[in-house]
Every structure is written in structure tokens, then in C-alpha cells.
Amino acid sequence: MRFDPGARTALAFVTLRADGEREFMFYRNPSADMLLTESELDLDIITKDFNGRVHGLKVDVVDTTGAGDAFVAGILSQLAADISLLQDETRLREALRFANACERLDRDGKGCDSSLAIERGCA
Numbered sequence: 001m002r003f004d005p006g007a008r009t010a011l012a013f014v015t016l017r018a019d020g021e022r023e024f025m026f027y028r029n030p031s032a033d034m035l036l037t038e039s040e041l042d043l044d045i046i047t048k049d050f051n052g053r054v055h056g057l058k059v060d061v062v063d064t065t066g067a068g069d070a071f072v073a074g075i076l077s078q079l080a081a082d083i084s085l086l087q088d089e090t091r092l093r094e095a096l097r098f099a100n101a102c103e104r105l106d107r108d109g110k111g112c113d114s115s116l117a118i119e120r121g122c123a
Helices: 068-081 083-087 089-108
Strands: 008-015 022-028 032-035 042-046 050-055
Touching: 042 089, 050 089, 068 083, 068 089, 083 089
Parallel strands: none
Antiparallel strands: 008 022, 032 042, 042 050
16 A cells, blocks of 8 residues: 555535436545455555544355345444544444444344345344
8 A cells, every 4th residue: 555645535426317317526635544354354444533443253154145245334324423423433333333243233144134134024
């Protein structure tokens, strides 16, 4: 990994308007807190204040359909409950472990994927 102190983050959104035209929005120097999945078990946290690794739970994988969605739902539910956890590394790690557990429940077959909802009694 190469670090460039002169690098500036940028963010671009491309949307399709109702009239069919594309709209481009560019943001310079946004805050860029990141979560990176590097392996099936580990997650790296990178913020302006701290960085590190959160180790995930190991499960026997049955189906990965929806696992990423389950992870995102888990972390977003924690952030919606308390956005200030982004400033506290310990609390952020706890929230990420929660999100990881949500994802693992989906991977090991205990989640309610729409294709399996009736079979599992979730619908």
C-alpha cells in the first residue's frame, strides 16, 4: 500500500433523472471513513482518527445470497441508533461485530432469503 500525503479524496454520484438525462455531482475532499472486507472473516476500519481490523465469526457457509445486504443492514441499524459511535473506536468495533453477526446468520442458512422464506417458515 502506498500513502500519498498530497492525495485528496473525491466522490462522484451519477444518477438517472426521471426525464432520462444523467446527472453528475462531484464532491471534493469529503470525509472518507471506510470499511474494507479483505477476507471472508476480517474487516478493516479506516477513519481519520483510527484504523484497525475486526475479526469476524467463523461459520459453515450454506448460501451467501444477501450476506452483504445483511451486513449493511446491521451496520446501518447501529448507526441509525447512534451516529456518534463513529467517533468511538470501541463502540464502532462492537457495531461492526453486530453487523458481522447479521451477515453470518445469513451465510449459514438461518437468514430469511426471499427464495427460502416459505421453506424456513419466515413468510
